[in-house]
Amino acid sequence: MTQTFILDGREIPFEPGQTIIQAALAAGVFIPHLCYHPEFKPHGSCKLCTVKVNGRHTASCTYKAAPGLEVQSNTEELNGERRTLVQMLFVEGNHFCPSCEKSGDCQLQATAYELGMMSPHFDHFFPDRPVDASHPELLLDFNRCILCSLCVRASRDVDGKSVFALAERGIDSHLIVNAASGRLADTNVALEDKAVQVCPVGVILRKRKGFAVPIGQRTYDEAPISGHLPLAEEC
Amino acid sequence: MEVLEKKKLKVATTSLAGCFGCHMSFLDIDERLFDLVQLVEFDRSPLTDIKEVGECDIGIIEGGLCNAENVHVLLEFRRQCKILIALGACAVNGGLPAQRNHLPLTDILSEVYLSSPGLGNGMIPNDPELPLPLNQVHPIHEVVKVDIFIPGCPPSGDAIWKVLTDLLSGRNPSLGHGLIHYD
Amino acid sequence: MSSGSLESILCKYDGSPHNLLQILREVQEEEGWITPATVAALETALAVPRAKIEGAASFYSFLHLQPVGRYRILFSDNIIDRMGGSQALMERLCNLLWVEPGKLSEDGLVSVTTTSCTGMCDQGPALLVNGRAITRVDEARIDAIAERVRAQVPLAEWPGEWFQVEDNVHRRDILLGSDFEPGSGLRALHARVETDGIQASNTRSWREGLPRGLVGPATMLDEIKHANLRGRGGAGFTTGLKWEACRNAPLADGQDRIVVCNADEGEPGTFKDRVLLTSHADMVFEGMTLAAYAVGARRGFLYLRGEYRYLLEHLEGVLARRRRDNLLGHSIIGIPGADFDIKIHVGFGAYVCGEESALIESLEGKRGTPRNRPPFPVTHGYLDQPTIVNNVETFAAAALIALNGGEWYKNIGTSHSAGSKILSVSGDCERPGLYEFPFGVSVAEVLEACGAKDTQAVQVSGPSGFTIAAHEFDRKICFEDIPTAGAFMVFDKTRDMFQVARNFVHFFAHESCGFCTPCRVGTSLLRNLMDKLHNGQGSPYDFEEIEKLNHILQAMSHCGLGHSACNPVLDTIEKFRPAYDSRLLHQQFTPAFDLDQALSQARQMTGRDDELAHFGAEHGDKQ
Numbered sequence A: 001m002t003q004t005f006i007l008d009g010r011e012i013p014f015e016p017g018q019t020i021i022q023a024a025l026a027a028g029v030f031i032p033h034l035c036y037h038p039e040f041k042p043h044g045s046c047k048l049c050t051v052k053v054n055g056r057h058t059a060s061c062t063y064k065a066a067p068g069l070e071v072q073s074n075t076e077e078l079n080g081e082r083r084t085l086v087q088m089l090f091v092e093g094n095h096f097c098p099s100c101e102k103s104g105d106c107q108l109q110a111t112a113y114e115l116g117m118m119s120p121h122f123d124h125f126f127p128d129r130p131v132d133a134s135h136p137e138l139l140l141d142f143n144r145c146i147l148c149s150l151c152v153r154a155s156r157d158v159d160g161k162s163v164f165a166l167a168e169r170g171i172d173s174h175l176i177v178n179a180a181s182g183r184l185a186d187t188n189v190a191l192e193d194k195a196v197q198v199c200p201v202g203v204i205l206r207k208r209k210g211f212a213v214p215i216g217q218r219t220y221d222e223a224p225i226s227g228h229l230p231l232a233e234e235c
Numbered sequence B: 001m002e003v004l005e006k007k008k009l010k011v012a013t014t015s016l017a018g019c020f021g022c023h024m025s026f027l028d029i030d031e032r033l034f035d036l037v038q039l040v041e042f043d044r045s046p047l048t049d050i051k052e053v054g055e056c057d058i059g060i061i062e063g064g065l066c067n068a069e070n071v072h073v074l075l076e077f078r079r080q081c082k083i084l085i086a087l088g089a090c091a092v093n094g095g096l097p098a099q100r101n102h103l104p105l106t107d108i109l110s111e112v113y114l115s116s117p118g119l120g121n122g123m124i125p126n127d128p129e130l131p132l133p134l135n136q137v138h139p140i141h142e143v144v145k146v147d148i149f150i151p152g153c154p155p156s157g158d159a160i161w162k163v164l165t166d167l168l169s170g171r172n173p174s175l176g177h178g179l180i181h182y183d
Numbered sequence C: 001m002s003s004g005s006l007e008s009i010l011c012k013y014d015g016s017p018h019n020l021l022q023i024l025r026e027v028q029e030e031e032g033w034i035t036p037a038t039v040a041a042l043e044t045a046l047a048v049p050r051a052k053i054e055g056a057a058s059f060y061s062f063l064h065l066q067p068v069g070r071y072r073i074l075f076s077d078n079i080i081d082r083m084g085g086s087q088a089l090m091e092r093l094c095n096l097l098w099v100e101p102g103k104l105s106e107d108g109l110v111s112v113t114t115t116s117c118t119g120m121c122d123q124g125p126a127l128l129v130n131g132r133a134i135t136r137v138d139e140a141r142i143d144a145i146a147e148r149v150r151a152q153v154p155l156a157e158w159p160g161e162w163f164q165v166e167d168n169v170h171r172r173d174i175l176l177g178s179d180f181e182p183g184s185g186l187r188a189l190h191a192r193v194e195t196d197g198i199q200a201s202n203t204r205s206w207r208e209g210l211p212r213g214l215v216g217p218a219t220m221l222d223e224i225k226h227a228n229l230r231g232r233g234g235a236g237f238t239t240g241l242k243w244e245a246c247r248n249a250p251l252a253d254g255q256d257r258i259v260v261c262n263a264d265e266g267e268p269g270t271f272k273d274r275v276l277l278t279s280h281a282d283m284v285f286e287g288m289t290l291a292a293y294a295v296g297a298r299r300g301f302l303y304l305r306g307e308y309r310y311l312l313e314h315l316e317g318v319l320a321r322r323r324r325d326n327l328l329g330h331s332i333i334g335i336p337g338a339d340f341d342i343k344i345h346v347g348f349g350a351y352v353c354g355e356e357s358a359l360i361e362s363l364e365g366k367r368g369t370p371r372n373r374p375p376f377p378v379t380h381g382y383l384d385q386p387t388i389v390n391n392v393e394t395f396a397a398a399a400l401i402a403l404n405g406g407e408w409y410k411n412i413g414t415s416h417s418a419g420s421k422i423l424s425v426s427g428d429c430e431r432p433g434l435y436e437f438p439f440g441v442s443v444a445e446v447l448e449a450c451g452a453k454d455t456q457a458v459q460v461s462g463p464s465g466f467t468i469a470a471h472e473f474d475r476k477i478c479f480e481d482i483p484t485a486g487a488f489m490v491f492d493k494t495r496d497m498f499q500v501a502r503n504f505v506h507f508f509a510h511e512s513c514g515f516c517t518p519c520r521v522g523t524s525l526l527r528n529l530m531d532k533l534h535n536g537q538g539s540p541y542d543f544e545e546i547e548k549l550n551h552i553l554q555a556m557s558h559c560g561l562g563h564s565a566c567n568p569v570l571d572t573i574e575k576f577r578p579a580y581d582s583r584l585l586h587q588q589f590t591p592a593f594d595l596d597q598a599l600s601q602a603r604q605m606t607g608r609d610d611e612l613a614h615f616g617a618e619h620g621d622k623q
């Protein structure tokens, strides 16, 4: 007999070892997330996937499903808190969507749409962050990095390299690349690397490919991010 | 936010550090503009010739804050308008002009006026008539309380129409999928 | 650095990447900073990508990938140091040395900046020079320091009394009062165990679990459980349960159980672990050894905060003596198979590494990021092995329990809080220092003992703890009322409790590890808002924002740092509301930044200073 837990009043089946978000997505229920990716070990850092389990806040991408859990997710309270987190991410970096190649395909933006974020609300940090254009095929625009560490995990766990790593701490945390020069061109990154395909936002970009699909016909123009569950499962 | 009474509402609009794109989009509500004019009356606006904003129900601001003049106009709008709307990316988060923010203004001014040939004859204009630029470009909610935000660069005519009609009928304005856009 | 000395450092640390941080520390102690050449050499020698080396090193305030000057001076920046005038002293030193705070002097000689509390609150204001603490800093000492820096006098030739650190123990109870004989705890426990069982079972190694008849470890665990010992690091977890869970955790092939002593003591206002390690190190190490005995561990670590680096040689000395006396090493006190040894791991200025899973990450040579839990360290700790992490004082208490028995111990203190608690008292009182009381002592009694007058508030257990107001001074220090990791900061009626909270918020923003969104961004936003109020720009809108951030931090953060980062603000809002109200100078919304200041660069560049080149009183309150 499959075991189940309750998510927003709905019974969700799960396999032993599955996390709440895995079981929910498999059952076709969307829970917002940014640092979770089905192919990698959960990280639990963005906190977008926070749900309430038996009344307590917890990240659903790291919390193991268990029989009989009472989980709340799609509530006004939680979506409000998630909206605040997204607003924090927007003011922490420099997100100017109108000039961003990722616009329309960006999970941060799409999640913000989903949560009805009409403004970043907080006072902007306007940090001074670099752009690395050294690589002939790839561009790194750190202004948009949300520190999800997906590229770090992909490079380490899938590509068997360590092209990306996190440096410093707190609000100064930022991404570095594995080269004495600090330039992507001097790393062993390759275009086929998983690491260059997983960035949920517009940091790691293929040069000259940015506007291949016109604005208005992109992933999240077609359907909101909550309507992309199969994609969330595969990608 | 106060519920607006069913009389003709006074609306003022202005463009600060913006490109008038949002105003163009406003006009994009097309024939609905006629419906709108039944409901509202325009005060200061690029659509009218009124220069000083009077007491209004709704103030609509396009563009962020780039210089002292922008700030003065914004403060005046806030004083005069019951409801203030930030219209478009620049008003909402500084937009494209804010992309200068990582450069010190001093560097920008000397690069533009002192180092590059042709402009300003090697000096930075200091005419007191000219508004001084701010060290950084800011979205308007960092200086005044903003009641409603309509993101987008520019927001679509449909999005603007949706927010205005929500507002006029006393609903909390919201934009669903397809209408909410930051680009 | 000569390749020879790097070679010998690598050799000392088994060339293991898990020891990366200790290797970096030793290299830096020789060279002043970690040069690109060092990074390159280690990349090859340890087979660790350079990005990982740089990523780990840059996490820690005391490891430097850039040159920092021959003299690096860090002023302890806790509120208590500030109350002692540290800010003016720092300014004085900067002026004397012609340096800007936080910047390396042009000649590359000296840098001056602040650091989180250095644990010298009873003898502050304090600072660190190249990692060495100088206590009781005053103007005369600042002038003398400046002279020596300018004359480039080597640190070794600076007056020894500057570096003197006092114990300042003002009340002793069972722990600080005991003249603990090294080995006495182990022997007492051993004597308590019926001899037959021991011999039979201990011919096997400790780590092979607990077959029937292995009475020694079981006895130790029983005593600890019977004593009702609870952790002294703050959370108050039952020590016996933690040890038992670790002992029961299955071991995979090649795994060991690990005992870790948490001497990170980063909570501002806490300094009791420093004194325990200075004057009662045997008791602490014996407690660790007993714990190892109980859980079946062969390896132990002491995680010593970087600010206490000066204790390293002393502690290594104690460990060496204990090895000689067969209190560490193989077959301890002659029990066959009783093998255990302790290594000291020095930290580098990261408060979050006091959190046990972050501490373990740091022990493994990585960034000090708290882990996702479960699994908990008792099953998956150091290198995924079952690990217990306990506070210094917890281990010292365990040694006493072995010596005197659990029954003796549990009758001291209150019913839910057995034993005694060492309080680190600082701030507005006549006799700052350590006070050991049985649990259940009231705040008022402690204030009385330390000679505090006109007390307005006490911050118990540091910034992440509780702000206790005068009407609550009859409340008791114990797990069932006010639990504490030991800090007891006293504020008299002249102090501004808003500034206290603001100082703490700055602390959390500085120490956030940056892993999770709510804390990484939220602590900085909270800091900015508190500064806005401080600058006289606050309005009720900002107050609302503060409350909202408090909620997000509490509900969404990943670890205890984020959860408690809002505590000082919540408590002071509740208990000292006027200190906030007096700062909400504006009824209307106020700009996030100083408008007039925002024209400064344009004024500078145009040379204008006319009326239109300024913002008058136009903004702000006028409707």
Ligand SMILES: Cc1cc2nc3c(=O)[nH]c(=O)nc-3n(C[C@H](O)[C@H](O)[C@H](O)COP(=O)(O)O)c2cc1C
Pocket (backbone or CB within 6 Å): C230, C231, C232, C233, C234, C235, C236, C237, C239, C262, C263, C264, C265, C266, C267, C351, C352, C353, C354, C355, C356, C357, C389, C390, C391, C392, C394, C559, C560, C561
């Ligand atoms: C941010 C943070 C910092 C901490 N710092 C310390 C510390 O410096 N010393 C300590 O013993 N425990 C500290 N703790 C608590 C430890 O995580 C852990 O609970 C404790 O070491 C367990 O020991 P105990 O059971 O003996 O108290 C900290 C916890 C957090 C969340």
Ligand code: SF4
Pocket (backbone or CB within 6 Å): A094, A095, A096, A097, A098, A100, A101, A102, A103, A104, A106, A107, A108, A109, A144, A201, A202, A203, B182
């Ligand atoms: S990364 Fe996403 S949110 Fe950021 S600017 Fe690009 S599209 Fe916008």
Ligand code: SF4
Pocket (backbone or CB within 6 Å): A144, A145, A146, A147, A148, A149, A150, A151, A152, A175, A198, A199, A200, A201, A203, A204
């Ligand atoms: S670059 Fe992209 S994938 Fe990498 S940490 Fe930043 S946001 Fe995440």
Ligand code: SF4
Pocket (backbone or CB within 6 Å): C352, C369, C370, C511, C512, C513, C514, C515, C516, C517, C519, C520, C557, C558, C559, C560, C561, C562, C563
């Ligand atoms: S709460 Fe703060 S310290 Fe803890 S994991 Fe999150 S960012 Fe790091």
Ligand code: FES
Pocket (backbone or CB within 6 Å): A032, A033, A034, A035, A036, A043, A044, A045, A046, A047, A048, A049, A050, A059, A060, A061, A062
């Ligand atoms: S998706 Fe769970 S914390 Fe990021």
Ligand code: FES
Pocket (backbone or CB within 6 Å): B017, B018, B019, B020, B021, B022, B023, B062, B063, B087, B088, B089, B090, B091, B095, B096, B152, B153, B154, B155
């Ligand atoms: S002017 Fe409308 S978004 Fe720029």
